[in-house]
Amino acid sequence: MGIKVLFFGSVTDITQVGELSWDYCADTNILMKGLLGRFPALANKKYFLALNQQIIHENCQLKQGDTVAIMPPYSGG
Amino acid sequence: MSSKKQHRIFFQGPIPAQKIADDIQKHAAKTNIGAHSIFLGQVRADELNGEKVVAIEYTAYELMVEEKMAVIREQFFEKYALTCMHIYHSLGRVAVGEICLFVFTSSAHRRDAIDACSEMVETIKKELPIWGKEICTNQSTVWKQNN
Numbered sequence: 367m368g369i370k371v372l373f374f375g376s377v378t379d380i381t382q383v384g385e386l387s388w389d390y391c392a393d394t395n396i397l398m399k400g401l402l403g404r405f406p407a408l409a410n411k412k413y414f415l416a417l418n419q420q421i422i423h424e425n426c427q428l429k430q431g432d433t434v435a436i437m438p439p440y441s442g443g
Numbered sequence: 444m445s446s447k448k449q450h451r452i453f454f455q456g457p458i459p460a461q462k463i464a465d466d467i468q469k470h471a472a473k474t475n476i477g478a479h480s481i482f483l484g485q486v487r488a489d490e491l492n493g494e495k496v497v498a499i500e501y502t503a504y505e506l507m508v509e510e511k512m513a514v515i516r517e518q519f520f521e522k523y524a525l526t527c528m529h530i531y532h533s534l535g536r537v538a539v540g541e542i543c544l545f546v547f548t549s550s551a552h553r554r555d556a557i558d559a560c561s562e563m564v565e566t567i568k569k570e571l572p573i574w575g576k577e578i579c580t581n582q583s584t585v586w587k588q589n590n
Contacts, residue, residue: 372504374502374503374504374572374574375502375574375576375586376574376586379586416504416507416572419504419506419507419510419511435504435507435572437504437572438574438586439588439589440568440569440570440571440572440573440574440589441568441573441574441575441586441587441588441589442501442503442532442544442567442568442571442572442573442574442575442589443484443532443543443544443564443567443568443573443575443589
């Protein structure tokens with residue numbers, strides 16, 4: 367099942383896709399390290415992470431089938 | 444009253460003025476209401492690097508917005524004596540001059556409707572994972588930033 371990774375807003379200018387499947391990894395730090403390896407320009411970007419639609423502020427354990435979203439600051443309204 | 448109901452807030456494209464009129468009319472039957480407050484967000488023709496904005500294209504993390512809105516609605520119905528609250532936000536392309544956000548609160552007395560409406564607009568901008576991309580006359584694009 368792995369991890370479902372979602373990208374939004376200006377982050378998609380870097381990734382060119384809105385969604386991808388990532389091999390399972392133990393926590394969000396490992397996931398981000400992998401994503402930064404694949405998309406180095408993310409390092410210069412301000413973004414937040416959401417794990418299963420909840421904003422997270424620190425490293426979190428992952429389980430198979432989790433969804434992690436990489437989101438730049440909001441600009442609705 | 445309607446605080447427990449799941450409400451989808453997204454509206455594909457601009458919100459027509461007719462919908463706003465129709466929604467007001469629908470409340471005529473709710474005779475315990477004494478006050479409505481309405482906020483309408485309209486796409487502005489900003490100028491970016493010498494190019495005029497012609498539209499904003501909205502995208503969102505829809506599932507997260509729905510989950511967050513359910514919690515926010517509960518909080519608002521606890522904080523304010525509201526009879527009802529309706530919120531619509533556009534997705535997709537909305538041209539300059541068109542309506543992209545419609546917040547409609549109703550209560551027995553004016554203060555609750557006015558305060559809830561005003562706080563909800565700020566909450567939407569701050570808390571909901573929605574993004575706007577400004578599209579200019581020369582087709583260049585700039586991701587919108589909220590102040």
